[in-house]
Amino acid sequence: MVILGFGLYRGVNSNVYLSAYAFVKAPFMFVPDLFFNVVVACSIIVCSAVAVTLAWTGRLKANTMPYVLPTALLLAGNLAALLGVILSLPPDLALLVPGLLYGAGSVMLSLFWIEVLSASRPSSIVVQIALGMLLNVVVSSVLSPLPGDVQMRSSCVLLLVSGLCAWFVRRRLRAASCEVETHNERPIAETVSAEPAEALSSKTSLRARWGAYRDAFLELGDSLVAFFVLEAVIGLLNSFMLAGSIDFEGSGAVSAAAIVGAIVVFCFIVFVAHRIPKVSTVSRVVMPVLAAMLVFLPFLSERYNLVFSMLLLGSYYFVALLITYLIAEAAQTRKVSPYVLMGVAMGVARVCLAVALLSGYAAGVAGGGPGDEAEHTMRYLVIIVVVLYALCMALVFFSRDRKRRRAEEASADAPNESAVGTDSVSVPEIDSTLDACCASVAREGGLTEREAEILVYLARGRTKAYIADALFVTENTVRSHVRNIYSKLDVHTRQELLDLLER
Known part of the structure; x- marks a missing residue:
């Protein structure tokens, strides 16, 4: 049910966004309409800020994110487009109303599904995301070539099915929460792993909560920076192209191909390689390539533009998939509210997109007219310089972060070198004895x-x-757990831990 509901929601949501409720026949890469995107971005920023504030202050507790209201908002937008209500409005309102409905509905449903994902173990989270996004590709591919009225009717039906899945999943999560509260005295090995997120706010001080969220965001830091940079780069380039009336055949298919490619790579890594790559590693590989391709973008053919756009969007969607997994994993392992983590990620990303869209459009229309080739090329080069600077700053951040973490690992592992040779003596030889000893400690x-x-x-x-x-x-998650273990057991080295287990 999680895979079905999550996949249907993402598929319908993606199709509605890229087609602006079927008003854009061939979506221009990532941005279907400048005004529609700015409205959606502002709506998401406001709704995310409200959700983060309510969750941070404890007013929005676990398993309370509405799913009926946002589903109704998205249904209202689709029905308004289907019945011609939007067309009867003035031009600005015709994009303002559906943009607000889409932004508010997508924020609440995104927070609902990230909480559902975070209730599972990390190995289950990544499988649910991979299969759900495969379903997303199928739904988007089926809906996009259909006529506008058929798209809206189909979207309404799929939204209702997704809402039923959300109802079923919510019941299951609440039943699991009640079971945890009923059996909270059972031994660790017999309890379920999902502790209610509100327990953190009720049992710990504000300082402890702040520390937990700080550690979570530090763990997600390089991943979020990569995501924000790619969001801004896409916004800059697309808004500048729109302002300069630059277009090329196949721009609508680029986005779909990029999504499919990103999901295929993600599924290959999950089901074949059986590991999750670091976003910083992905960015260090992709960003220099993007920076090199950007230099030649104004001078080469439309086919080159297609290749560049596909790589850019594919990188963005792949990083977005990793961000979804990392946020769900961080919320599950650290017992913090996924509403806060996902809300901040969505809100800041849309701030970057909105600023980039408006800046790129202003740079595109400033100076000479669209027909002035020299003026247009110079403005394009200015945008490229800004984008290259953003990519370089992101690379510097990743390099410094990698060096800092290597230094921390070296200093943390140095005191434990003497313990390696004694592991065979300190650790019991029989697995059952070792497990019993560890469970007791x-x-x-x-x-x-x-x-x-x-x-x-x-x-x-x-x-x-x-x-x-x-x-x-991730290794960051393991490192955080090890620090917590050492702190709770009042040990400082691996040898002290082994000595404690021997007692």
Whole structure:
């Protein structure tokens, strides 16, 4: 039900956005209409800010994000387009009203589904995202070639099915939450892993909550920066092209091909490679290529523009998929509200997009007219310089972040080198004895289920990279759990941990 509901929602949402409620026959790459996009961006920014504020202050608790209201808003937009209500409005209102409906509805449903995903284990989260996005491709591919009225009718039906899936999933999540509250005295090894997000706000101080969110955003930092940079780059280039009346055949198909390519690569990594790459690594590979291709963009053919646009959009959608997984994983492992993490990510991304759209459009229309070839090329080159600067700054950030983390790993592992040779002596040889010993220490130290699981790997001498691959999480997440384990058990080195397990 999670895969079906999530996939149908994303498919319908993507089709509605790229076609601006079927008013744009061939969407121009990423931006269907400048005014419509600015309205949607502002709506998403406001709704995300409200959701983050309510969740941060504890007024928006776990499993309370509405799904009926946003589904009704999206249905209202589709029905208004189908019945011709939008066409009867003045031109500005004809894009303002559906843009507001789309923005508000998509924010609430996105927060609803990210909470659903975060209720699963990381290995299940990545599979749900991959299969859900495959369904998204199927739905978008089926809807996009249909006539406008058929698109809207089909979208209404699929939204209703997605709403029914959301109702079923919400019931299941609430039942699981009640089960956790009823059995909260059971041993760690027997409890389910989903602790209600509101427990963090009720049992800890504001300072502790701030620390938990700070650590979560630090873990997501380089990934979010890459996402924001790509969002701004896409907004700049597309708005400048629209302002300069630049167009080429196949621009509508570029977006669909980029989405398909990103999802295929994501599924290959998930189901074949069985690991999640770091966004910083992806960005260090892709951004220099994009920067090099940008230099020649004004002078080469439309086919070259197609290749560049496909690579740019494919990189964006691939990073967006990784961001979705990382946010759900961080919320699940750190027991923080996914509303805050996803709300901040969506809000800041749309701020970057709105600023880029308006800046690019202003630069595109400033100076000479659209027919002035020299003026147009010079303005294009100015935009390229700005984009290259953004890409270079992102690369500098990733390089500094990588060096800092390597230094931290070296300083953290240095005191433990002497413990490597004693692992075979300290750790019990029988697995059952080791598991029982770790479970006992975990109960006494108040470790969570995930921390207790990692404790067993640490006792066996496994590295952080090995644990990350085994549990299908990032090394940053493992590193954070290890710090929590050391803090709760009042140990500082691997040797002290092994000595504690021997007692």
